[in-house]
Amino acid sequence: MNIPQTSFPRVIIIGGGFAGLAAAKGLEKQEVQVVLIDKHNYHTFQPLLYQVATGGLEPDSIAFPLRKRFNDVENFYFRLTEVEKINPKNNTIETSIGNLEYDQLIIATGSTTNFFGNTNIQKYAMEMKSIPQSLNIRSLIIENFEDALLTSNIEERNALMNFVIVGGGPTGVELAGALAEMKKGILPKDYPDLDIRQMQINLIQSSDCLLKGMSEKASEKAEDFLIKLGVNVWKNLRVLDYNGKIVTTNGEDHFKTETVIWAAGVKGKTIDGLHAECIIERAARIKVDEFNQVLHHPNIYAIGDVACMSSEKNPYGHPMMAQPAIQQGRLVAKNIVAKLFNKEQKAFVYKDKGSMATIGRNKAVVDLPKWKFQGVFAWFVWMFVHLFSLIGFRNKAIVFLNWMYNYIRFDRETRLIIRPYKKKKTII
């Protein structure tokens, strides 16, 4: 990989998401060599992917070049590749661009979509965990409407205008809300020949409430907002299969649709080579102790979505969200430095800063530790928290400008099919 051997210990970080980025920042001015590895050359601000998928934001404004973030950091190296295997015995990682030895390894690979073994759904449903995937959804939505115009077969047309989102977590709720706003303000104008009332947005949740991790009030209000926006909310309904045409469920309702967006689960993105006992099969997460150290591997840490730190309070680990990832990333940097200087490591204590979700224009729900509120003010809070969490002045400014424009004009202008999703042939 052409990385110089120095007298500083080498820390390899796999993944430039929230966790990996926080760890790399924490190690900036320390006496270590940092090698950050990611398959993308940018950090993705995942909470806003749904806005890219629905034409509200440009993909480039929620991405930030990883090299740029560490431009002026000494002893920092970035490599664009995927890690294929870890060899704990000789402390190396294997990648397609060569192997590399580490002194300390941080696994921050994040999570991937969990289809729970259903290969049909995996084949036919859309995922939304990355920018290219979100752009695929954006293309597909518009391609569906273009196709709906062309058919005089009503059943076919309805299937094209029927959107099924599986999973009532923040991703599903935010996406359903954004689609509902497209239905209200944009699609009737773009497709005056279609009866947009026939467009259906179905949000399917297997349990009895939306936004499971949030307060009861937030959950109820979110459902209320969605219903007012015209979303069909299905609770206690479990999707069993999807063959590309029909979604079958454990209830009486089946859905004829061309578009299923699967937001019903995530699992850790583990890497081969760790001791079998470190991996929790069910969620594909890596067992870590209170210092985020991986079981049996004292110089390997796992942080963020892929790590499962089981405690009395959180028997199944922390929620797979940005906040625990960032906090673990920060602490792990400190702990590694402490360990290298033979100081004591600090145990991780998750500080729940609250959570929030936006359903649409002026409609959001916010749960702070001591205050829970919903509606217009929540929406403004949501907006500013997300704005300030973006990396970089340019991204903040562009996103802000887009939001102002969209708010004032009731519009989402980037409804472009840059790369078609449906058509196999490349249109360039």
Added chain:
Amino acid sequence: MNIPQTSFPRVIIIGGGFAGLAAAKGLEKQEVQVVLIDKHNYHTFQPLLYQVATGGLEPDSIAFPLRKRFNDVENFYFRLTEVEKINPKNNTIETSIGNLEYDQLIIATGSTTNFFGNTNIQKYAMEMKSIPQSLNIRSLIIENFEDALLTSNIEERNALMNFVIVGGGPTGVELAGALAEMKKGILPKDYPDLDIRQMQINLIQSSDCLLKGMSEKASEKAEDFLIKLGVNVWKNLRVLDYNGKIVTTNGEDHFKTETVIWAAGVKGKTIDGLHAECIIERAARIKVDEFNQVLHHPNIYAIGDVACMSSEKNPYGHPMMAQPAIQQGRLVAKNIVAKLFNKEQKAFVYKDKGSMATIGRNKAVVDLPKWKFQGVFAWFVWMFVHLFSLIGFRNKAIVFLNWMYNYIRFDRETRLIIRPYKKKKTII
């Protein structure tokens, strides 16, 4: 195609570029039914493609959704498809989504890259006529530098850092300048391990001057600017072949490079079905009379790049640029209305508003009919003319913000590999 038959005559416009868009706008409030067909659902502002290719602008801000532009226009229909054939005998066009009859047809298909029959170059060189193509170039540039880091073979590394741009027209000049600015301000910071001085930007022009259509002063000054920016300008050198590794020329110089961007020529994008006598083989353009009517086909018009209106002043037709396209589009709309109401059509007279090119920060050349100037002021003129030519307030605002940011920070932040170009496997 599911387009209703009305009592109004139907005008089909093929292509939503500068020419087609101007024609469609001109027909907005007239008593005709307009059907606009394009393979993309957006209009591309082609003069800024090179900025997308070099990470200065986001692709979405130089595209504008065609449906949105005509949201409130009655009797307007947009269809997303490619026209495969014209049948002048029964006045229909053929597409993959069905055939459609026209009363008047406007061909505004624009132009495509001209490889002058060299299939090797076509296979291995990059084109820059569309947004996806520009994004491919953007990905390739960064992928090259990522790869250059990995090799210790100096020849290989130099080939990765060697960029050959063929064609000294506005596209080649602007792209070479933008690459030179990346070399100066961005790449040394992003790749401190590489000796960026080894990056070569070669601009090859077969004739003895750059920016052929512009004034001698502009041409000289542009060359001067490029040389100051460190671009190797090769004049009177003709590229003969490129096998993916080596560019061979008619001179003594050959270039070992992984990247050739072909901006050496365009040709019309004609459609099958027209009378053989209408087509000028050499440039693949359609012969039109002074009303842009196609020879032998009185109800078919061709406008913009694909049309060749030969006159004493312009024996080879008008320059294949935005201005003639827009002016012809506007006039053809009026002429069609005139013809339908049995009034006289007006002959097209090209009003040359001048031309301009930007080489880099504070460096541009502007030729107005009565005033030619270069440098900082020219750069500001270039900037504002392009800004105001963009469609839509949002695009203008976002582009302006990006330019301000890039200007103040000497930066180009969208250096992202959203879809890898080199790696065949899809990284999502």
